[in-house]
Amino acid sequence: MNCLExxxxxxxxxxxxxxxxxxxxxxxxxxAATFATSLDRDTITLGESATLSLTFEGxxxxxxxxxxxxxxxxxxxxxxxxxxxxxxxVSGQSSVVLTHTLTLIPQxxxxxVIPSLSAEVNGHxxxxxxxxxxxxxxxxxxAAAGNPESQLAFMRLIAPKKKFFIGEVFQLEFDLFVxxxxxxxxxxxxxxxxxGMGLINVDGFxxxxxxxxxxxxxxxGNTPYIEASIITALSPSKTGTLTVNCTNANATLxxxxxxxxxxxxxxxxxxxxxxxxxxxxxxxxxxxxxLALITNDVPANFNGTVGNYTMNVTAGPTNxxxxxxxxxxxxxxxxxxxxxxxxxxxxxxxxxKVFPPTSHTDISDQLGIEGTKTFEQIVTPQNxxxxxxxxxxxxxxxxxxxxYQTLTQSPVPLAVHSGGAxxxxxxxxxxxxxxxxxTPQDILPIKQNLGALTQTTMPxxxxxxxxxxxxxxxxxxxxxxxxxxxxxxxxxNPRLQxxxxxxxxxxxxxxxxxxxxxxxxxxxxxATLFRLLQEQxxxxxxxxxxxxxxxxxxxxLASFAVADSLRELFQLCNQARYAPLRTSGELAAVIPQFxxxxxxxxxxxx
Amino acid sequence: MKRLFQSCLITVxxxxxxxxxxxxxxxTEFDAANKLxxxxxxxxxxxxxxxxxxxxxxxxxxxxxxxxxxxKCGHLGRAIAAYRRVLLLxxxxxxxxxxxxxxxxxxxxxxPNSSRWQRWLGALTLNEWTLLAAIALWLTFxxxxxxxxxxxxxxxxxxxxxxxxxxTILICASCGAATAIHFSKQTxxxxxxxxxxxxxxxxxAQTIFTARDGNEFTVSEIHGDWLQVTDxxxxxxxxxxxxxxxxxxx
Numbered sequence: 001m002n003c004l005e006x007x008x009x010x011x012x013x014x015x016x017x018x019x020x021x022x023x024x025x026x027x028x029x030x031x032a033a034t035f036a037t038s039l040d041r042d043t044i045t046l047g048e049s050a051t052l053s054l055t056f057e058g059x060x061x062x063x064x065x066x067x068x069x070x071x072x073x074x075x076x077x078x079x080x081x082x083x084x085x086x087x088x089x090v091s092g093q094s095s096v097v098l099t100h101t102l103t104l105i106p107q108x109x110x111x112x113v114i115p116s117l118s119a120e121v122n123g124h125x126x127x128x129x130x131x132x133x134x135x136x137x138x139x140x141x142x143a144a145a146g147n148p149e150s151q152l153a154f155m156r157l158i159a160p161k162k163k164f165f166i167g168e169v170f171q172l173e174f175d176l177f178v179x180x181x182x183x184x185x186x187x188x189x190x191x192x193x194x195x196g197m198g199l200i201n202v203d204g205f206x207x208x209x210x211x212x213x214x215x216x217x218x219x220x221g222n223t224p225y226i227e228a229s230i231i232t233a234l235s236p237s238k239t240g241t242l243t244v245n246c247t248n249a250n251a252t253l254x255x256x257x258x259x260x261x262x263x264x265x266x267x268x269x270x271x272x273x274x275x276x277x278x279x280x281x282x283x284x285x286x287x288x289x290x291l292a293l294i295t296n297d298v299p300a301n302f303n304g305t306v307g308n309y310t311m312n313v314t315a316g317p318t319n320x321x322x323x324x325x326x327x328x329x330x331x332x333x334x335x336x337x338x339x340x341x342x343x344x345x346x347x348x349x350x351x352x353k354v355f356p357p358t359s360h361t362d363i364s365d366q367l368g369i370e371g372t373k374t375f376e377q378i379v380t381p382q383n384x385x386x387x388x389x390x391x392x393x394x395x396x397x398x399x400x401x402x403x404y405q406t407l408t409q410s411p412v413p414l415a416v417h418s419g420g421a422x423x424x425x426x427x428x429x430x431x432x433x434x435x436x437x438x439t440p441q442d443i444l445p446i447k448q449n450l451g452a453l454t455q456t457t458m459p460x461x462x463x464x465x466x467x468x469x470x471x472x473x474x475x476x477x478x479x480x481x482x483x484x485x486x487x488x489x490x491x492x493n494p495r496l497q498x499x500x501x502x503x504x505x506x507x508x509x510x511x512x513x514x515x516x517x518x519x520x521x522x523x524x525x526x527a528t529l530f531r532l533l534q535e536q537x538x539x540x541x542x543x544x545x546x547x548x549x550x551x552x553x554x555x556x557l558a559s560f561a562v563a564d565s566l567r568e569l570f571q572l573c574n575q576a577r578y579a580p581l582r583t584s585g586e587l588a589a590v591i592p593q594f595x596x597x598x599x600x601x602x603x604x605x606x
Numbered sequence: 607m608k609r610l611f612q613s614c615l616i617t618v619x620x621x622x623x624x625x626x627x628x629x630x631x632x633x634t635e636f637d638a639a640n641k642l643x644x645x646x647x648x649x650x651x652x653x654x655x656x657x658x659x660x661x662x663x664x665x666x667x668x669x670x671x672x673x674x675x676x677x678k679c680g681h682l683g684r685a686i687a688a689y690r691r692v693l694l695l696x697x698x699x700x701x702x703x704x705x706x707x708x709x710x711x712x713x714x715x716x717x718p719n720s721s722r723w724q725r726w727l728g729a730l731t732l733n734e735w736t737l738l739a740a741i742a743l744w745l746t747f748x749x750x751x752x753x754x755x756x757x758x759x760x761x762x763x764x765x766x767x768x769x770x771x772x773x774t775i776l777i778c779a780s781c782g783a784a785t786a787i788h789f790s791k792q793t794x795x796x797x798x799x800x801x802x803x804x805x806x807x808x809x810x811a812q813t814i815f816t817a818r819d820g821n822e823f824t825v826s827e828i829h830g831d832w833l834q835v836t837d838x839x840x841x842x843x844x845x846x847x848x849x850x851x852x853x854x855x856x
Contacts, residue, residue, distance in 0.1 A: 323646050325678060353646040355680065380678070382646050443705040446643055446674045447667040450636045454695075455662055460736040461785050470740055473747030480754035 033058035035119050035126035039104075040213070041231075043134045043160045043173065047220045049105045050133055052114065056098040062120040064100060070114070072107040073133075106135040134160055151223065152253055153178040153188070155283035157200070157244055163289045167306035168399040169208065169235045169337050169369045172244065174200055174283070180217060180224035183254030183274045189215040189228035196230045199249055200283075204242040204290070208233035208337065209368040233367040235306075235337050236290035246283035253277045299395035299406045301344040306397045307336020313392045313409035317441040321417055324442055325378045330357075332394065333372040338363060341373045348390035352379040381416045388413050495542065502539040506532055506598055513594070517587035525587050526576035529594060533569060540601050550574075562600040569597060632663050640671065648678035666696040670705070677709055682820035683797035685709045687851040690795065694854065697728055713820035718793070718838045720855075727784045728856040739781040742774035784856060791855035792825040794835050794845065801850065803843025807832030814843035825852060 033056070040051040052075075054065065067075050106112060114131040136158065158173040176192040178185040193212035213229040236242060254274035293306070312331040320326060332341055339361050346354070357377035364371045379389070389412040398405050460466045490496055509532040516525035531545075538545030541556055550570045557563045572590060576582070639654035655672035673688030689706035692699055710717050720728070730738070749767045753760050796817045804811035807829040817823070823835035823845070831847045 323644050323648075323678070378678075378680075380646050443674055443677055443708050444701045446640060446671040447701075448640060449667060450633050451665040451667040453632060453663050453665050455664070459732045459785075459788065461732065461781070466736075466740075470743060473744045473751075477747045477750045477754070480751045484754040484757065 033121040035121060035128055037128040037131060039131055039133060043158055045136045046109050048218055049103050052102045052104055054100045056121060059122040060098055065117040065119045070112055073112050074105040076103040109135045109137050152182060153279060153281055155281050157283045157286040159286060163291055164236055165291045165293055165306060165399045166236050166239050169233055172232045172234050174230045176228045177225040180226050185226040188251055189226045192228040199247050201245040202234060204238050205234040206237045211366040233369045239290045239292045242288045242290050244286040248280050248282045251279055251281055253279055293397050297404055299404050301393055302395040303342055303344045306399060307334055308398050309334030309396055311394050311407040315389050315412045319415045321445055322384060323380050325380050328377045328379055330375040331372055335370045338371045338373050343375050344394060351382055351386045353382055354379050384416050386414055386416045498539050502535050505535050513591050517584055520584045522576055522582045526573045530573040536598055536601050562597050565597045632658055643675055648675045651675040652679055666692045666699055670702050682709055682713050683795050686820050687795040690853050697731055714818050715821045718822050718824055732784050732788045735781040735784045739778045742777045746770050746774045787856050788854045793853050793855050794823045794825050794833055794850040796821045796849060797851050798849040801845050803845050807844045815841055
């Protein structure tokens with residue numbers, strides 16, 4: 001690179017940075033700045049290149065950090081800046097992410113350590129993590145060089161190393177190279193990206209996620225190739241020598257026909273002619289040695305987890321009654337088979353009832369080998385002697401250091417009181433402002449008093465007896481209404497009043513008559529009889545009772561059927577004044593006659 | 607007659623005595639279940655509470671504790687159904703309401719919102735509304751009867767009578783509405799870990815959505831062992847009866 005090119009590149013960098021700084025200035029709600037480096041592939045073969053990305057989030061760097069000279073590794077700055085605005089859907093915050101890429105071209109096999117880089121962002125000095133790039137011998141390429149067909153297209157399997165511990169997660173790379181001059185090279189590469197995973201047999205491995213890398217053009221020796229890669233995360237599930245095999249795949253290559261006249265005429269290759277050639281492609285099997293875990297110094301609660309992890313444990317509430325739940329939240333983050341992580345048994349938790357945990361996994365990479373798994377475990381103290389949640393420990397085997405590591409969270413103090421005297425947490429229905437701010441941590445404790453027992457019966461409203469009972473006030477009101485109407489009618493009708501009063505007098509008089517007859521009291525008997533006849537006739541004829549005489553009967557009741565009987569009774573009364581002595585039997589015999597006359601009079605219309 | 611009276615008296619005392627003995631038995635079983643709960647044996651406690659409930663004897667405290675035990679077992683749907691039962695028996699039980707809200711906060715999915723009118727009706731049980739309406743009815747007719755008996759006091763009683771009649775109409779209308787909702791509107795609470803809502807009441811009908819334990823739905827139709835349900839967002843599907851507990855809305 002000459003001096004002029006250097007100046008040109010620096011000018012381009014400066015313009016790019018200025019533009020990005022302006023973009024950052026407009027980004028709203030920017031959070032804390034971060035700086036990270038990453039490789040698109042950490043294992044390549046000699047002759048291939050890798051891309052190093054420098055990513056800034058939350059602010060532009062004061063100046064772009066430069067990579068120090070690394071022996072046998074050529075760094076090419078493409079001045080490739082990309083930026084986008086990242087929006088957090090949960091918090092609604094946005095931030096600008098700037099990515100600058102460099103191309104790394106190794107000159108020999110081996111491991112290249114890309115040291116940590118430092119950059120000043122928003123006045124803070126940020127440092128990235130160191131990275132390792134592994135460069136392998138181009139064995140397949142060499143083999144391909146001796147085979148004319150393989151020079152057109154070939155496949156290969158690559159693992160970063162040959163020996164792994166059981167349970168250790170690694171990335172397997174499955175590549176297809178198609179000579180760039182093959183007419184359908186891009187189509188084959190894209191098709192391989194979609195279906196290539198089905199060509200390999202990974203018996204003995206647990207397969208995690210697979211991703212297809214973007215199709216790209218690489219230079220192997222002097223030949224340009226279109227490369228398609230599928231990267232799969234695998235983990236040996238048994239010990240011994242395991243083999244990754246690739247089945248044969250038939251492909252039709254469109255090879256350009258040399259010296260085509262049409263091509264010569266147009267000169268652009270737009271109408272190039274091809275001939276098809278069938279080829280059978282396969283990759284050399286890849287042997288992996290799966291090692292058993294070290295048996296020395298195995299922690300007591302080791303449950304087979306392999307990887308490299310960190311842990312964070314929280315627990316709450318801590319002021320509880322016996323039997324109340326405490327939620328223990330365990331977050332395990334790191335690299336390994338995240339989805340297979342399981343919580344180990346905690347023998348120290350003997351005084352606690354432990355319920356099966358629930359979990360959710362947050363994967364931070366496409367292969368599913370980096371991320372966080374969060375466990376929520378409910379534990380309940382069984383007695384008031386429990387004063388703390390004992391220390392929580394989690395052990396794993398770290399394949400990088402080939403040692404067991406144990407992460408331990410210190411004990412959490414608990415205040416446990418008896419169930420009956422449980423402090424009442426906030427009741428949601430309480431409306432005071434202060435209490436509404438408090439969020440209940442658990443359900444309220446059980447009730448000690450059974451309360452009033454009832455039967456599971458139908459509601460009152462569907463009970464016929466209850467409904468019938470409700471008709472009583474209505475009936476009472478109807479009765480009172482009718483009674484009132486009748487009372488009002490009576491009050492407004494003097495004749496009706498007299499009629500009822502006379503009926504009452506007659507009723508009482510009949511009793512007197514029977515008594516006088518029994519006593520053989522002739523005088524009183526006939527006096528009463530005469531008075532009763534006067535009352536009844538007075539009422540019928542609507543005249544005073546004292547005005548009723550035998551002559552009145554003759555005048556006004558002559559047409560009545562009972563007139564004769566009336567006269568006879570009046571005559572008996574007159575005779576009794578002069579001949580009062582009569583027997584009880586004779587007196588009693590008069591009463592039916594009197595009743596008959598009264599009945600007739602009451603039924604007659606005047 | 608005297609013998610009949612004596613027989614009736616003996617029957618009444620026998621029933622009262624038997625009731626006391628039965629209540630004592632239930633209280634003993636209740637205390638035993640509480641003890642299991644305090645010992646952290648929530649599954650056993652839930653079974654014990656359920657056994658008492660299955661005998662036909664219920665109380666709000668019994669349902670409340672059963673709900674707590676089911677909650678501790680992780681059966682949120684059963685817990686929510688139990689707390690709702692408590693509120694059907696004792697609508698003003700703030701502890702049950704607090705636990706219901708807490709249990710609802712632990713589940714995925716929206717909780718069906720009841721209207722203000724429905725919340726107002728839910729402030730009393732259906733039996734309380736019925737008794738209130740009956741009392742109002744009796745009071746109204748007592749005043750009307752008094753007006754017939756003492757016509758001279760008609761003017762004095764006119765205003766109280768009118769006020770009581772208006773109140774009675776309102777209370778009876780509320781009672782009628784509560785009755786209509788009680789008998790026509792039902793709520794289904796999912797008690798299975800997950801329940802598949804289908805487009806029709808058939809096993810092979812298309813899946814519409816999947817309901818989770820504790821989700822509450824409004825029941826709009828019943829067809830054999832299938833319930834047509836609607837959630838808070840308006841999604842409708844058919845659920846199998848065995849996967850839900852069906853409760854009156856109020």
